[in-house]
Amino acid sequence: xxxxxxYLFIICLSLFAVKAFAQNPTRDLDYYLNQARAxxxxxxxxxxxxxxxxIDSLIIKATAKPxxxxxxxxxxxxxxxGYGYDEVITNGHSLEGYLKLDYDLLNKKRISNQLExxxxxxxxxxxxxxxxxxxxxxxxxDQYLLAYGSQEQRDFNREVVFLLEKExxxxxxxxxxxxxxxxxxxxxxxxxxxxQLAAKQSELQLQNDYATLAFISGVIDTTSMxxxxxKIDNSGIHTDRxxxxxxxxxxxxxxxNIRQEINLSYKPKLGIYANGGYSSSLILQxxxxxxxxxxxTFSVPIYDGQQRKMQYDKLAISSNTISAYKNFFVSQxxxxxxxxxxxxxxxxxxxxxxxxxxxxxxxxxxxxxxxxHTGDLRIxxxxxxxxxxxxxxxxxxxxTINRLKLIxxxxxxxx
Numbered sequence: 001x002x003x004x005x006x007y008l009f010i011i012c013l014s015l016f017a018v019k020a021f022a023q024n025p026t027r028d029l030d031y032y033l034n035q036a037r038a039x040x041x042x043x044x045x046x047x048x049x050x051x052x053x054x055i056d057s058l059i060i061k062a063t064a065k066p067x068x069x070x071x072x073x074x075x076x077x078x079x080x081x082g083y084g085y086d087e088v089i090t091n092g093h094s095l096e097g098y099l100k101l102d103y104d105l106l107n108k109k110r111i112s113n114q115l116e117x118x119x120x121x122x123x124x125x126x127x128x129x130x131x132x133x134x135x136x137x138x139x140x141x142d143q144y145l146l147a148y149g150s151q152e153q154r155d156f157n158r159e160v161v162f163l164l165e166k167e168x169x170x171x172x173x174x175x176x177x178x179x180x181x182x183x184x185x186x187x188x189x190x191x192x193x194x195x196q197l198a199a200k201q202s203e204l205q206l207q208n209d210y211a212t213l214a215f216i217s218g219v220i221d222t223t224s225m226x227x228x229x230x231k232i233d234n235s236g237i238h239t240d241r242x243x244x245x246x247x248x249x250x251x252x253x254x255x256x257n258i259r260q261e262i263n264l265s266y267k268p269k270l271g272i273y274a275n276g277g278y279s280s281s282l283i284l285q286x287x288x289x290x291x292x293x294x295x296x297t298f299s300v301p302i303y304d305g306q307q308r309k310m311q312y313d314k315l316a317i318s319s320n321t322i323s324a325y326k327n328f329f330v331s332q333x334x335x336x337x338x339x340x341x342x343x344x345x346x347x348x349x350x351x352x353x354x355x356x357x358x359x360x361x362x363x364x365x366x367x368x369x370x371x372x373h374t375g376d377l378r379i380x381x382x383x384x385x386x387x388x389x390x391x392x393x394x395x396x397x398x399x400t401i402n403r404l405k406l407i408x409x410x411x412x413x414x415x
Contacts, residue, residue: 028228029144032217036140037133039218046129053122057115064104064111071277072097091281098277105270113264117257124250130243134412140217141232141408147209148227149401154206156393157199164192164386170373179375188379191386232404232411243415244333248326255315255322262311268300333413340410347403354396361389 037043077090168188175185210224273295280289364385371377 026226026228029141029230029232032140032144032213032219033137035219036136036217040132040136042132043129043136046125046132049125050122050129053118053125056121057118060111060114060118064107066101066103069100069102070097071100091283094279094281095286096277096279098275098279100273100275102271102273105272106268109267110264113257113260117254117261120250120253120257123246124254127246127250134415138408138412140213141230142405143209143213143216144227144230145232145401145404145408147206147213148230149397150202150206150209151227152397153394154199154202156390156397157195157202160386160390161192161195161199164188164195167369167372167382168192171379174373174375180379184379188383191383230404232407244329244413245326248322248329251322252319255318259312259315262308266301266308268298271297273297336413337410340406340413344403344406344410347399347406350399351396354392354399357392358389358396361385361392365389 074093074095075090076093077085077087079085079087079092171180171185171188174180175182207224210227213219214221274292276292278290280286365382368377368382368385372379372382
């Protein structure tokens with residue numbers, strides 16, 4: 001195969017590989033986010049907890065209604081040869097069975113407070129589920145950006161290999177024509193081989209990052225897909241930043257609910273009851289021992305060693321702790337957002353310089369390539385130009401991915 005045919009073969013092979021890769025099915029960031037949400041056992045657990053809290057409310061409402069119970073008991077105490085329980089006490093045998101109805105007259109406020117406690121618990125679960133969702137989204141986005149960056153690195157390494165392989169065909173011919181020294185050609189060949197190894201390494205890195213993305217997203221099919229460019233911006237971010245503060249509000253509401261529960265436990269309790277049924281010693285006219293009764297119960301706490309005050313003191317300490325955590329978080333959140341905004345701004349400034357470097361490096365490669373074909377440039381200088389271009393492109397990709405990660409972090413904390 002002559003040099004021209006070899007050159008055409010390399011071009012056709014590279015174009016075929018690029019075309020085949022371009023035809024690969026694509027997946028975007030939303031696909032992995034949706035898959036992660038659908039497969040997360042933690043989110044499903046919290047959804048089930050929400051449903052369970054709804055049942056708790058129904059149970060509490062059911063306890064506020066009159067409670068009807070059925071009771072039955074029987075007794076037989078034999079006396080054998082004068083030995084046995086005192087018949088005056090036991091009557092020897094007895095039988096009873098009746099229905100009892102109980103109702104607490106002063107339970108309205110207690111039931112209302114219990115329902116409020118369930119509502120607070122439901123809000124707490126909802127907040128935890130939202131935190132879990134935000135954490136999951138953040139981790140998926142970060143891993144997607146990592147995999148997408150690896151994909152971009154792999155594609156760039158392929159492009160560089162293609163460029164160097166194309167030049168290698170010509171340089172070999174020029175070296176055989178004694179336009180370039182054998183040592184210069186070998187220097188270029190070493191660079192080509194290094195880049196080929198880098199391309200293979202980037203392929204392995206992409207496979208690893210993609211497998212990790214599929215794993216944390218709950219995607220079982222790990223067939224390599226072409227990841228589309230993620231669209232992440234901070235244009236629609238909330239500015240009130242109240243979401244994370246809900247946790248402290250919920251904790252305060254829990255304390256207030258407990259305080260109300262303590263107060264209600266020291267209120268008087270009044271209940272009524274009624275029963276009807278059969279109760280008999282089976283000795284005297286047992287067929288007449290059907291009957292009924294009504295009654296009431298009343299209780300009021302008088303002294304318990306100042307336990308209520310002690311419980312109030314514990315709640316006060318808890319409230320101080322909540323306030324301390326809240327103040328610390330507000331301060332840390334503000335500093336975090338300022339730092340991320342500064343990093344994003346500095347990154348935007350850096351892009352201008354990187355783009356200029358890429359532009360000049362690419363222009364230099366184009367000029368050097370023409371000079372190389374005529375033998376008017378040292379191969380070492382061309383290798384240096386290639387390395388500079390690669391370094392600039394790598395810096396551009398890394399900076400782009402880091403900027404998107406910063407925006408992802410900013411979006412997370414600015415809620």
